[in-house]
Amino acid sequence: MTRIFTLAIFCVLLVCQSCSQSETLGHSEISEVSLELLDSLVVDVLDPLEMDDYHEEKGLYLMRGKSRKIYLVNEEGEVLQEPDIIGNGPDQVGGRAVGCQFLGDDRIVCMDASSKFHIYDSEFKNKINVLASPMKGLNTLVINNYRLNFRTAAANEKPSIFGVEINSFSYSDINPTELKEDFYKKAKVAFQYAVEEEELEFLESYPDQWMPKREGVYVGESYPLSDFNRSTMEYALLHGVGDQLFVYEGLGSNSLKYAIDLRHPERAPLQEWITDGFNDQFGSYPRFNDLRMFGDYQIVKFNTQVPASVHRELKAGNENYGVSPEWREALEKYFRPYYILAKAGKQVGIINNFPVPGHMDYVSSDGVVYLNDNRKPSVERDYNVFYKVKIRE
Numbered sequence: 043m044t045r046i047f048t049l050a051i052f053c054v055l056l057v058c059q060s061c062s063q064s065e066t067l068g069h070s071e072i073s074e075v076s077l078e079l080l081d082s083l084v085v086d087v088l089d090p091l092e093m094d095d096y097h098e099e100k101g102l103y104l105m106r107g108k109s110r111k112i113y114l115v116n117e118e119g120e121v122l123q124e125p126d127i128i129g130n131g132p133d134q135v136g137g138r139a140v141g142c143q144f145l146g147d148d149r150i151v152c153m154d155a156s157s158k159f160h161i162y163d164s165e166f167k168n169k170i171n172v173l174a175s176p177m178k179g180l181n182t183l184v185i186n187n188y189r190l191n192f193r194t195a196a197a198n199e200k201p202s203i204f205g206v207e208i209n210s211f212s213y214s215d216i217n218p219t220e221l222k223e224d225f226y227k228k229a230k231v232a233f234q235y236a237v238e239e240e241e242l243e244f245l246e247s248y249p250d251q252w253m254p255k256r257e258g259v260y261v262g263e264s265y266p267l268s269d270f271n272r273s274t275m276e277y278a279l280l281h282g283v284g285d286q287l288f289v290y291e292g293l294g295s296n297s298l299k300y301a302i303d304l305r306h307p308e309r310a311p312l313q314e315w316i317t318d319g320f321n322d323q324f325g326s327y328p329r330f331n332d333l334r335m336f337g338d339y340q341i342v343k344f345n346t347q348v349p350a351s352v353h354r355e356l357k358a359g360n361e362n363y364g365v366s367p368e369w370r371e372a373l374e375k376y377f378r379p380y381y382i383l384a385k386a387g388k389q390v391g392i393i394n395n396f397p398v399p400g401h402m403d404y405v406s407s408d409g410v411v412y413l414n415d416n417r418k419p420s421v422e423r424d425y426n427v428f429y430k431v432k433i434r435e
Contacts, residue, residue, distance in 0.1 A: 075391035076434040083428040090416040093404040110138040125166035141190035179212040195270040197293035203235040222260040261320040271335035282329035300387035324353040334405040
C-alpha cells in the first residue's frame with residue numbers, strides 16, 4: 043500500500059513538473075527582455091538625421107538628413123564628408139537619395155526616388171555605375187522612416203543588393219483587387235541584384251506556409267519587409283499582416299530555413315480578425331512595420347492601433363473625427379510600439395519598452411540597437427543623439 047501511495051505521489055510530481063516546464067516554456071516566449079543603455083553617439087548637426095548603415099571594420103556611418111543630404115560620420119560623431127550627390131548632375135542621384143549602403147570596403151550604393159542604384163567609390167569622388175531600377179510601374183507609394191527597403195549583401199561571396207520593391211509589377215498585369223488571394227501566387231517583390239553582372243532576380247515573396255496564402259484568405263497586398271544578416275548570410279521576410287517570420291538560408295540557395303510563429307499579449311492572432319474575410323474596416327489591425335537581423339537574432343516591430351470600437355464612437359459624433367482633439371487623444375492613448383525577439387527558429391521574448399526614448403533606427407551585427415529620437419526629441423536640442431542599447435544577457 044505504501045509503495046502504491048508513493049508511486050502515486052511520484053506520478054503527480056512528474057505531471058506537475060511537466061506542466062510547470064510547459065508553462066515556463068510558453069511564458070518565456072512572451073517574457074519581457076531587459077535592455078541596458080551602453081553609450082550614445084552625438085553628431086553635431088542641426089539637420090535631424092537617420093542612420094542608413096554602419097561599416098563596423100572602418101568605424102564609419104552613413105547618415106541621411108531630413109533635408110535629404112547624405113553624411114559620412116566616424117565613431118566619434120565627426121562629420122567627415124557631406125557628398126554633393128543631390129541634384130541633376132551626371133554624378134548625382136536627382137532630387138533625393140532614399141538611402142545609402144556600404145558595398146564592401148571600397149564602394150557605396152545610393153538608391154534614388156525611382157529605385158535606381160547609383161554606385162560610388164568609398165569617398166564619393168566618382169560615380170562608377172548605375173543599376174537599372176527594379177520598378178515596372180508606380181502602383182503604391184510608401185515612405186519609410188528609420189528603415190530602408192534594400193540592404194547590401196553577398197550571394198556566393200559576390201556583392202549583391204537585396205530588398206523589396208513593391209512596384210516590381212504593373213497593376214495591368216497583376217491586379218490584387220481582381221486577383222484577391224491568387225495575387226500571392228503571382229506577385230514577386232523580393233529581389234536580389236548581382237552588382238557585377240547587373241543581373242536582377244525576383245525571389246519568392248509569399249511563402250506557401252504564410253497563413254493567408256495557405257488558407258486562401260485575401261488580406262490586402264501585405265507586402266513583406268526584408269532584411270539581410272551580413273554575419274550569417276541569411277535573409278528574412280516579414281509580412282505586415284500575419285503571425286509569422288520567414289528566415290531563409292541565404293541568397294543563392296534561397297531555401298526556407300525557419301517559419302517562426304510570432305505572438306504578443308498586445309497583438310491578437312490574425313485568425314481573430316478573419317470573419318467572412320479579413321475584417322479591418324478602420325485600419326485597426328496591428329501590422330508589422332519593421333524587421334532587423336543581428337547575430338542569431340531577429341527583432342520585429344508592430345504598433346497597436348486605435349480600436350474599431352473607438353473609431354465608431356468618434357465617427358458617430360463627428361464624420362471628420364480624424365482632425366478632432368478626441369482623435370489625437372485616442373492616438374496618444376492607443377498608438378505605441380512593441381517588439382518581438384526571435385532566435386534559432388523560435389520566439390524567445392518581447393520588448394515593451396526601451397531604457398531611453400527613440401525609434402529603432404539601426405542594429406549592428408553584435409546586437410547594439412541605435413535608438414533615434416532626433417525628429418521629435420524629448421528635449422529640444424540643436425544636435426543629433428543616437429542612443430546605444432543592448433539586450434542584457
